[in-house]
Amino acid sequence: xxxxxxxxxxxxxxxxxxxxxxxxLMRQAGRYLPEYRExxxxxxxFVELCLTPELAAELTLQxxxxxxxxxxxxxxxxxxxxxxxxxxxxxxxxxxxxxxxIEDPAxxxxxxxxxxxxxxxxxxxxxxxxxxxxxxxxxxxxxAGAPWTVATYMVEGGGSRDFRRVKSWAYRDPQGFDALIxxxxxxxxxxxxxxxxxxxxxxxxxxxxxxxxxxxxxxxxVIEPTRRIVAALKVRFAGCPIIGFPRGAGMLHERYLRDxxxxxxxxxxxxxxxxxxxxxxxxxxxxxxxxxxxxxxxGAALEEAVRGxxxxxxxxxxxxxxxxxxxxxxxxxxxxxxxxxxxxxxxAQPMDA
Amino acid sequence: xxxxxxxxxxxxxxxxxxxxxxxxLMRQAGRYLPEYRExxxxxxxFVELCLTPELAAELTLQxxxxxxxxxxxxxxxxxxxxxxxxxxxxxxxxxxxxxxxIEDPAxxxxxxxxxxxxxxxxxxxxxxxxxxxxxxxxxxxxxAGAPWTVATYMVEGGGSRDFRRVKSWAYRDPQGFDALIxxxxxxxxxxxxxxxxxxxxxxxxxxxxxxxxxxxxxxxxVIEPTRRIVAALKVRFAGCPIIGFPRGAGMLHERYLRDxxxxxxxxxxxxxxxxxxxxxxxxxxxxxxxxxxxxxxxGAALEEAVRGxxxxxxxxxxxxxxxxxxxxxxxxxxxxxxxxxxxxxxxAQPMDA
Numbered sequence: 001x002x003x004x005x006x007x008x009x010x011x012x013x014x015x016x017x018x019x020x021x022x023x024x025l026m027r028q029a030g031r032y033l034p035e036y037r038e039x040x041x042x043x044x045x046f047v048e049l050c051l052t053p054e055l056a057a058e059l060t061l062q063x064x065x066x067x068x069x070x071x072x073x074x075x076x077x078x079x080x081x082x083x084x085x086x087x088x089x090x091x092x093x094x095x096x097x098x099x100x101x102i103e104d105p106a107x108x109x110x111x112x113x114x115x116x117x118x119x120x121x122x123x124x125x126x127x128x129x130x131x132x133x134x135x136x137x138x139x140x141x142x143x144a145g146a147p148w149t150v151a152t153y154m155v156e157g158g159g160s161r162d163f164r165r166v167k168s169w170a171y172r173d174p175q176g177f178d179a180l181i182x183x184x185x186x187x188x189x190x191x192x193x194x195x196x197x198x199x200x201x202x203x204x205x206x207x208x209x210x211x212x213x214x215x216x217x218x219x220x221x222v223i224e225p226t227r228r229i230v231a232a233l234k235v236r237f238a239g240c241p242i243i244g245f246p247r248g249a250g251m252l253h254e255r256y257l258r259d260x261x262x263x264x265x266x267x268x269x270x271x272x273x274x275x276x277x278x279x280x281x282x283x284x285x286x287x288x289x290x291x292x293x294x295x296x297x298x299g300a301a302l303e304e305a306v307r308g309x310x311x312x313x314x315x316x317x318x319x320x321x322x323x324x325x326x327x328x329x330x331x332x333x334x335x336x337x338x339x340x341x342x343x344x345x346x347x348a349q350p351m352d353a
Numbered sequence: 354x355x356x357x358x359x360x361x362x363x364x365x366x367x368x369x370x371x372x373x374x375x376x377x378l379m380r381q382a383g384r385y386l387p388e389y390r391e392x393x394x395x396x397x398x399f400v401e402l403c404l405t406p407e408l409a410a411e412l413t414l415q416x417x418x419x420x421x422x423x424x425x426x427x428x429x430x431x432x433x434x435x436x437x438x439x440x441x442x443x444x445x446x447x448x449x450x451x452x453x454x455i456e457d458p459a460x461x462x463x464x465x466x467x468x469x470x471x472x473x474x475x476x477x478x479x480x481x482x483x484x485x486x487x488x489x490x491x492x493x494x495x496x497a498g499a500p501w502t503v504a505t506y507m508v509e510g511g512g513s514r515d516f517r518r519v520k521s522w523a524y525r526d527p528q529g530f531d532a533l534i535x536x537x538x539x540x541x542x543x544x545x546x547x548x549x550x551x552x553x554x555x556x557x558x559x560x561x562x563x564x565x566x567x568x569x570x571x572x573x574x575v576i577e578p579t580r581r582i583v584a585a586l587k588v589r590f591a592g593c594p595i596i597g598f599p600r601g602a603g604m605l606h607e608r609y610l611r612d613x614x615x616x617x618x619x620x621x622x623x624x625x626x627x628x629x630x631x632x633x634x635x636x637x638x639x640x641x642x643x644x645x646x647x648x649x650x651x652g653a654a655l656e657e658a659v660r661g662x663x664x665x666x667x668x669x670x671x672x673x674x675x676x677x678x679x680x681x682x683x684x685x686x687x688x689x690x691x692x693x694x695x696x697x698x699x700x701a702q703p704m705d706a
Contacts (some may be wrong), residue, residue: 022607119693165679167646171654211601214658215625215645242426248564250603254616272568275604291567293520301524323567 009070009139012265012319013202013241020342021310021318024071025295025335026266027325028063032332035062046091047083050076053125060130064099067339071141071202071330072134076123076197078145078206081184081191082154084119085111094243101136101157103169105176116190123191124198130201135264142193142200144242146207147184147225154180159304163212170217175340176327177221185225189232196237204266205229210256211248211268218252223259230261244288247324257283262316268321273312281316296327298334306341314348362423362492365672366555366594366616366638373695374663377494378648378688379619381416382679385685388415399444400436403429407472413483417491422492422691424555424672425487427548429476431498431559434506434537434544437472438464454510456522459530461536469543475693476544478549484552495553497544498559499597500537500578507533516565523570528584538578542585549590557596557619558582563609564601564621571605576612576669596640600677610636623674626665630703631698633668642676649680651687659694667701678693 008022030036037060043049050056059075079097084087088100102108131140145153153159155166170177183269192203232241243267246256257265257280264285267276269292276286295307309320321343326335362376364429383389392411396402403409412428436442441453455461484493498506506512509518523530545556563575598619599609610618610633617638620629621697622645629639648659664675674696679688 147669162646162677164526164646164649164682165642171644171647171650172652174654195400211623213628214622214642216658217644218623248601248603248623250601250623251625252623269567270564270601270603270605272604275566289567291520291524291570293515293517294524296517297524299523299525301527305544305569308569322513326516329517 007070007137007139007201009202010241012317013162015285015317016315017314017318017348019314019345019348021314021320022070023320023342024069024073025063025322025326029059029075030326031328032326032330032335033062033066034332035268046077047080047089050080053122053129055120056126057129057133060126063335064134067335070137071145072130073204074123074126074130074143074200076126076143078313079153080120080123080142081116081144081150081187084116084191085113085187086115087111087154096159097153098158099153101165102154102180102237103165105173108180111183111194113183113187113190116187117194118165120191120194124194127195127198127200127331134178138150139201140199141202141204142192142195143204143206144188146205146210146222147181147188148185148213148221149209151177151180151221152209163209167217171223171270175222181221182227185200185228188229192233193236196233200240202241202243203233204245205268206264206268207244207246209248210246210248215252220251222246222249223256226256226260226262232336234261243285245287254279254283260318264317264319265320266321267323271323273309274351277312277316281313281318285317285319286313287321288320290325292322292327295322295334295338296330298331298337302334303341304339307346310346311349314346315350337353360490360492360554360674361461362555364469365670367598368670370667370669370671370701372667372698372701374667374673375423376695377422377426378416378675378679379427380457381422382412382428383420383679384681385416385683385688386681387685388421393608399430400433400442403433404475406475406482408481409475409479410486412586413479416514417487417641420688423490424492426494426496427476427483429479429496429552431496432506432652433473433476434469434497434503434540437469437544438462438466438540439468440507440600450506451511452506454518455507455533456518458526458532458613460534466534466540469540472546473544476545480548480553482552487512487678491598492651493552494552494557495545495548496557496559497541499558499563499575499599500534500541501566501574502535502560502562503537504530504574505562516562520570523574528572530548534574534578538581541582544585545582545586546589547595549586552591555594556586557598558615560597560599561654562601563599568605571602575599575602576609579609579615581611587614596638607636608631616647616672617672617673619684620676624676626662630665630669634666636670638667638670638672640674642674645675645677645680645683647686649683649690650673650686651690655687656694658666659691661700663699664702665704668703675700
């Protein structure tokens with residue numbers, strides 16, 4: 001399908017098969033870059049870093065300058081949304097985020113969705129600054145956490161191994177939990193509306209913990225709110241493609257892609273490329289899924305894996321990415337090697353096994 | 354299929370659809386039981402607990418006395434294998450296991466597979482004691498970690514978020530890493546041979562981290578060693594069924610079940626029961642997959658979920674279980690409620706959607 005779009009990432013999201021494929025990397029701005037660490041040191045903490053447009057814009061652009069990815073993703077964090085709603089948030093070095101815990105519908109009632117536009121205006125300002133400085137082939141990507149994943153952090157008070165608190169609430173009082181999910185969906189619509197208004201051209205919804213839910217809960221708290229967010233954004237901005245990333249969704253990727261209305265789907269490292277080729281590409285654009293450890297290792301293993309992905313997925317609409325974020329220990333030169341590998345010609349030869 | 358086997362768990366593993374289904378729970382012996390905590394206090398540490406047959410046998414039987422599960426699983430830990438091979442191991446309360454790290458083929462060469470039989474004889478003695486005391490409808494289940502999962506702990510030195518060390522080794526030096534996997538497969542064959550010789554009637558291979566690998570690595574380090582273990586055990590003990598539990602395997606469950614030769618497959622919470630009914634039950638017995646948090650929550654949510662699983666999976670060969678281990682915070686009375694729910698008549702009505 002030819003769409004007349006000039007930017008490779010937008011063409012892929014409109015359904016075109018491109019060779020070489022457009023690419024970007026989750027966490028492409030980050031600690032593996034020396035110039036990141038220098039800018040990071042100029043903010044008191046991580047929240048300040050995300051909410052200082054000058055610094056966040058610089059961090060967004062750093063990997064593009066080095067490697068020329070086709071997508072520049074706003075430097076921010078999915079927890080800026082609960083922060084903007086009024087939830088206390090801190091990032092402790094090496095330990096992950098810590099949030100004041102939300103434990104019941106009464107606590108949900110205290111969250112103030114009207115604060116989104118003002119509290120997150122620095123993110124919109126970052127978008128405006130970056131968009132102005134991008135070359136014409138690079139696409140500005142905005143993002144938010146999907147409601148289920150953001151809710152896990154809000155209720156657990158941080159990361160979790162068993163999601164005991166958030167699932168207990170959801171299973172015990174599904175209507176009460178719906179109120180939290182609904183509020184997050186509404187806030188996410190406002191947040192992404194602000195981002196798109198500020199120049200973002202594609203948005204990605206990160207649902208990092210989608211794969212922890214049994215099917216009925218996945219339908220109710222992953223698919224439904226995502227569908228609602230996508231529908232609202234499509235009414236306001238028909239031309240802005242949306243990528244969903246339901247990490248760990250396994251056999252539910254197909255249903256997610258069919259039922260939510262997203263244009264593209266991010267796939268994690270465990271998804272077999274052959275399945276993505278046969279089952280997902282006929283329904284939408286596929287994005288992924290190199291193991292981040294292969295980027296860390298580099299060399300022949302990286303070459304072989306990148307070639308394999310391009311062979312299997314390159315005949316359909318495809319955006320190259322990792323299956324998870326860049327690891328902080330990744331050598332910067334391996335990303336350079338990846339950029340070179342991605343620019344080489346590779347014949348797409350999907351095997352319909 | 355009628356097999357003449359008297360024990361429900363063995364009949365289900367031979368392909369029979371039983372109503373009510375046989376059941377047991379991963380981590381059914383554990384901290385949620387007051388009588389567990391009492392016995393736990395009698396050992397200096399967790400390793401001693403696993404290797405003291407009197408205590409381990411008592412812990413194995415505790416949940417059976419209370420709830421009458423159809424399967425009694427040996428009280429032990431998958432890390433007893435590296436411990437027996439000579440790797441230092443400690444369990445720190447609330448922090449998970451800590452192992453001396455194995456970093457290269459030279460370190461693999463120092464592991465002594467000949468120690469398995471003697472170092473793990475206490476586990477075999479536990480099996481002999483338990484088997485003697487089981488009523489005729491209860492099946493004794495032995496287990497081991499699958500080589501990939503055991504290797505992750507051995508190389509990372511404990512649990513991991515990104516499996517950076519173990520995957521780096523595997524990707525950089527696949528032949529060298531094969532040597533570790535091969536040694537673990539051989540040791541696992543010896544270990545399970547000892548368990549079966551001591552009276553174990555079914556074995557389960559726990560591959561808790563199977564779902565972290567991309568497809569080619571999954572084939573090489575999950576499917577291949579599992580296939581080899583299953584083939585060796587089937588030669589020695591044709592009548593001992595084997596259950597594989599490749600947690601997080603997503604779309605690769607089907608290939609795992611086809612290619613490894615296991616009789617049954619454990620499915621985690623994220624696997625849709627409809628997929629298991631349509632795709633896995635025609636190939637083998639399915640075991641799973643109630644969310645452990647539903648057992649913690651109890652009440653109407655538990656009832657509805659248990660009924661749903663039995664409706665979808667009860668028409669084929671099925672063993673009821675959780676999708677992951679019992680959570681320590683689970684109220685003991687909820688397990689009693691589950692036992693009651695499982696004994697009620699439910700009409701299997703799989704929907705072939």
